[in-house]
Amino acid sequence: MPDSGTKLLGLIGDPVAHSLSPRLHEFLLARAGLNYCYLAFRVPRARLAAALQGMRALGIRGLNVTIPHKEAVIPHLDGLSREAEAVGAVNVIANEGEKLVGHNTDVQGFLAPLRARGVELAGARAVVVGAGGAAAAAAWGLLSAGAEVAIANRSPERARALAQRLSRWGPVSAHALTALPELLKEASLLVNATPVGMHPHPDGITVPPQLLHEGLLVYDLVYNPPRTRLLFEAAARGAETLGGLEMLVHQGVRALELWTGHRFGEGDIAAAVAYLEGVVHG
Numbered sequence: 001m002p003d004s005g006t007k008l009l010g011l012i013g014d015p016v017a018h019s020l021s022p023r024l025h026e027f028l029l030a031r032a033g034l035n036y037c038y039l040a041f042r043v044p045r046a047r048l049a050a051a052l053q054g055m056r057a058l059g060i061r062g063l064n065v066t067i068p069h070k071e072a073v074i075p076h077l078d079g080l081s082r083e084a085e086a087v088g089a090v091n092v093i094a095n096e097g098e099k100l101v102g103h104n105t106d107v108q109g110f111l112a113p114l115r116a117r118g119v120e121l122a123g124a125r126a127v128v129v130g131a132g133g134a135a136a137a138a139a140w141g142l143l144s145a146g147a148e149v150a151i152a153n154r155s156p157e158r159a160r161a162l163a164q165r166l167s168r169w170g171p172v173s174a175h176a177l178t179a180l181p182e183l184l185k186e187a188s189l190l191v192n193a194t195p196v197g198m199h200p201h202p203d204g205i206t207v208p209p210q211l212l213h214e215g216l217l218v219y220d221l222v223y224n225p226p227r228t229r230l231l232f233e234a235a236a237r238g239a240e241t242l243g244g245l246e247m248l249v250h251q252g253v254r255a256l257e258l259w260t261g262h263r264f265g266e267g268d269i270a271a272a273v274a275y276l277e278g279v280v281h282g
């Protein structure tokens, strides 16, 4: 039950109606017994500046930021974390009293499930399909962990722009999707950072199945469905697989830790993944 000490958290984006974030955060807040409440706010582009003024005026402790505001929000903030600055996108704002600080917890959210599996990233060859915000977070995370990254995108010019921006952090190259056969021969990690395969179009797949092979870890950032067609095709060819739900939980947990100072454990994370699997399966 909210009381006069309850602090407010939330999500801004457009659309937000199908977001899993309110369910995830309410689950974790209740589990930890924290006196916060989390709401989803649909904020059209034209209202972004007003929404952030509202955040300051009302003392909202923290907001998640989703499409289409992850980049547009930056000029309205007073500071950025190292990750947010490198990736060029913000998915979390923390209200530090006089200052709104932008963070990017997608980076740690992306890396955490790989680390939990003991995946050696230093020197690994990774292929990231996509060149949007999720691809930028994944590619920067991989570069910072010492991997070599090939970005392949439907619009090659967008892949080039991203690779150019990230090139100061490590070896990164840009490609069209037609380069996938060559790129995947040498790769040990494939990341799908596009919405292809997502509900309500679960038959979509970005990579021709015959290119998937043993010795490849296939990581699909799509979390609805939790196991996409790409992951089924990969498993059928002997590849290891990882879905996007764990990343979703990890990026949310990092955000909550920033906002509340509470530390969540492995048990909380596993419980949240199981809970969201149930939510997605309805």
Ligand SMILES: NC(=O)c1ccc[n+]([C@@H]2O[C@H](COP(=O)([O-])OP(=O)(O)OC[C@H]3O[C@@H](n4cnc5c(N)ncnc54)[C@H](OP(=O)(O)O)[C@@H]3O)[C@@H](O)[C@H]2O)c1
Pocket: 067, 106, 109, 129, 130, 131, 132, 133, 134, 135, 153, 154, 155, 158, 193, 194, 195, 196, 198, 206, 221, 222, 223, 244, 245, 247, 248, 249, 251
């Ligand atoms: N698991 C998690 O925690 C997590 C976190 C963030 C995002 N995600 C997921 O990651 C995905 C991408 O998110 P985002 O924020 O990066 O989106 P975004 O910024 O809109 O970028 C989308 C990317 O997908 C490509 N794309 C879109 N439709 C395509 C198609 N039909 N065929 C080939 N490529 C296509 C786009 O290519 P063009 O450049 O050619 O348009 C672009 O590179 C979403 O499904 C999102 O749910 C998951």
